[in-house]
Amino acid sequence: MTHPEDSSQDPDATASGTASPLPRRRAALVIGSALVLGGIALAIWAVTATGSSDPQVAAPSTAPSTSSSGTAGDSPAAESPAAPASAASIPPAASAETPVISAFSVEPAAAACPDDRVSTVPLTFSWTTAGAERAWIGVATTDAAAQPAAEVDLTSAGFSELAFACSDADQVFTLTVQGAGGTVSETIAISRELD
Numbered sequence: 001m002t003h004p005e006d007s008s009q010d011p012d013a014t015a016s017g018t019a020s021p022l023p024r025r026r027a028a029l030v031i032g033s034a035l036v037l038g039g040i041a042l043a044i045w046a047v048t049a050t051g052s053s054d055p056q057v058a059a060p061s062t063a064p065s066t067s068s069s070g071t072a073g074d075s076p077a078a079e080s081p082a083a084p085a086s087a088a089s090i091p092p093a094a095s096a097e098t099p100v101i102s103a104f105s106v107e108p109a110a111a112a113c114p115d116d117r118v119s120t121v122p123l124t125f126s127w128t129t130a131g132a133e134r135a136w137i138g139v140a141t142t143d144a145a146a147q148p149a150a151e152v153d154l155t156s157a158g159f160s161e162l163a164f165a166c167s168d169a170d171q172v173f174t175l176t177v178q179g180a181g182g183t184v185s186e187t188i189a190i191s192r193e194l195d
Contacts, residue, residue, distance in 0.1 A: 099132035099179035101186045106173065110193045113166035120163040123190070125173070129154045132177035132184075137162065143185055144176035164190055 104127040111121040129135060135152050138144030139162060152159060154177070164171055169192050176185040 096180035097131045098181040099177045099184050100130045101175060101177055101184055102128040102130055104175050104186045104188060106188050106190065110191050111164035111166065111171075112195055113164075113192050114195050116166055116192070116194060119166040121166065122160060122163050123173075125159040125162070125175070126157050127155065127159075127175050129177045131181060132179045134179075135175065135177045138174045138176065140172055141174055142172070142187055143183075144174045145178060145183060145185075148176075164192070166192055168192065 105125070107124045107126075108121070111123075113119050113121060125137065127135075132154050134145075135154050136144035136148035136150065137152050137159065138147050138149050141147040149162060152175075162173065170189055172187055172189050174185050174187045176183060
């Protein structure tokens with residue numbers, strides 16, 4: 001017969017009659033969890049305090065960044081707090097200009113399609129740019145750098161590698177240029193005309 005005073009039958013009691021190690025395990029678990037959470041919080045703080053690994057954002061800059069694509073360089077938060085307050089108000093001697101698309105055209109302006117199935121109409125694009133370092137052309141996008149059909153020359157008087165697909169009632173073609181001062185896009189919409 002078992003008596004409640006008999007510690008040999010109690011699974012939480014040890015042979016020496018001391019208290020169960022269960023409260024010590026719980027305390028160790030709580031302390032360990034607190035240390036892990038504290039380490040995670042410290043790591044998050046360290047990453048956000050040092051900034052992004054993107055050199056445009058992490059490096060202190062005295063000149064404001066200009067981009068029509070809305071990069072993080074446009075925000076005041078990207079400025080280094082250690083930079084002197086007057087440095088932002090003094091323009092640098094050689095400021096990076098935003099690239100410009102001086103002209104962007106296509107021939108023909110409307111696609112004369114024989115049918116609305118699998119036919120295509122060849123297109124010839126022409127453009128000129130200034131202040132750009134790279135250029136792309138894309139179909140069905142407003143940002144050809146993100147969704148390019150091809151990387152192209154900075155100036156062209158006869159790019160003819162794209163065609164209008166007559167299965168579409170209209171299509172959008174975009175020229176995107178990128179330079180030290182940002183990214184700029186220009187779009188042309190072409191409509192189908194059935195013969």
